[in-house]
Amino acid sequence: MDADDNVYDALAAADHDGRWAHGAGFDESVVEVTAPAPDGVDTEDLAAYCLMLADDALVGSQRLSEWATHAPELEEEVALANIALDLLGQARVLLARAGHLGAAERFRVAGRASEATGDGRAHDDEDVLAYFRDDRFFRNVTLAEIDLGDFAQTMAWMLVFSSWRLGLMTRLRGSADPVLAAVATKAVPELAYQREYAAGWVLRLGDGTELSHVRMQAGLDAVWPFVEEIFGAHAVETRLVEAGVAVDPAALRADVDADLEQVLPVATLTRPERPAVGLVGGRGGRDGVHTEALGPVLAVMQSLARAHPEATW
Amino acid sequence: MVSTLTDRSPWDVAAEVTDPEMPMLTLADLGVLRSVSHDDGRVVATITPTYAGCPALDAMRADLAEKLADFGEVEVRVSLTPPWTTDLISDEGRRKLAEAGVAPPEHIGPRTTGPVALTLAPPEKRVECPRCGSADTAVLSRFGPTACTALVRCRVCREPFEHMKDI
Secondary structure, rough: OOOOHHHHHHHHHHHOOOOOOOOOOOOOOHHHHHOOOOOOOOHHHHHHHHHHHHHHHHHHHHHHHOOOOOOHHHHHHHHHHHHHHHHHHHHHHHHHHHOOOOOOHHHHHOOOOOEOOOOOOOOHHHHHHHHOOOHOHHHHHHOOOOOOOOHHHHHHHHHHHHHHHHHHHHHHHOOOOOHHHHHHHHHHHHHHHHHHHHHHHHHHHHHHHHHHHHHHHHHHHHHHHHHHHHHOOEEEEEHHHHHHOOOOOOHHHHHHHHHHHHHHHHHHOOOOOOOOOOOOOOOOOOOOOOOHHHHHHHHHHHHHHHHHHOOOO | OOOOOOOOOOHHHHHOOEEOOOOOOHHHHHOOEEEEEOOHHHEEEEOOOOOOOOOHHHHHHHHHHHHHHHEEEEEEEEOOOOOOOHHHHOOOHHHHHHHOEEOOOOOOOOOOOOOOOOOOOOOOOOOOOOOOOOOEEEEEEOOOOOOOOOEEEEOOOOOEEEOOOOO
């Protein structure tokens, strides 16, 4: 497109350093992303699994970033932003991997040219997947999308989420897929920090004042109905577990339980006994069946990119 | 190959590029620069991210591309494996960090491949204050102004400082 046609292009043309305004200009996609699917592993399944793990991190990251300018103290503000950034980093590589395996094609905006990089890969797979997919195509567990409530609820959420994801990534380091193994190896120490941060706050608030205790327990109670779903295996996961690629979510229950058993008594909190939010006809977040909470999260994340799909800066 | 202004190798030039968030460290000090190959007017530099979500990566790429442009066409690749750890920071890098008031990370050795235990008690080992050398310090926040640092305060000289997390 001629630079004069578009105000953003004209701005970017000034120094030939234009980036798509909302995305990463992700030419730096890691080299490992282009590895073929391991022998005997279904490419579509692998792409779907990468999307699941990417979306958990992407949507969770977007939720956490809602705390920007609202956190109770500057230190927590910085911590929450850092944690959101860690999750975003995991999401980006996984989205690029899913895109390389073909998951982005159907979401590409008609008429929007996608330049190929040197290795023949479209350079904007991760942007297409993040910004141009509707909610029913997101594969995150619903725990990732729920409103995080107050700070206490956010810490309850983070304790469960990071404990679960840490268990997952710890096992995924041995995945037959080199990209998943690489992402997992980097993610483990990051998630260990997140879990420690959350556990520290759950402890402090639970075993704090009368009010902080009440709100910490209420936060845990609010998160609880969404916990059961994270231990359920989708058919894609079951097939990939057999192929040595994926982690069986059922195995993660013991990890989360062990962490909760360690934290809750010291924090004087009670393990909630609340019924799980039911799946819809056996389908949940992994099938694209989400709660009403996801739409507004995606609207905030995607609306600008959709309004100016070719903007660069 | 067109002769360049200096006789320095592409590696020497790339190794001098500094980290945008920790400008006292070069990419070589940090252990982020993996390799630089130069062949027939084409330079390929490979770097590894400190954190997967490190926003400084883009700036590193741009800086490398600019500094290496004299040698020909530049490609900067990013590789995740083997993963970066703070053990890759050189002794020189550790010295520069301490000089700049950032407590350098401890050597952590080979990574555990098993599950990571959750510890609720504060770590027994304290970070040494880079200003006065006291070990009487307390962590203010595990997450500092950049993803790779924590905020610590010295109880003796009362100064807050950054600690590069062992990771």
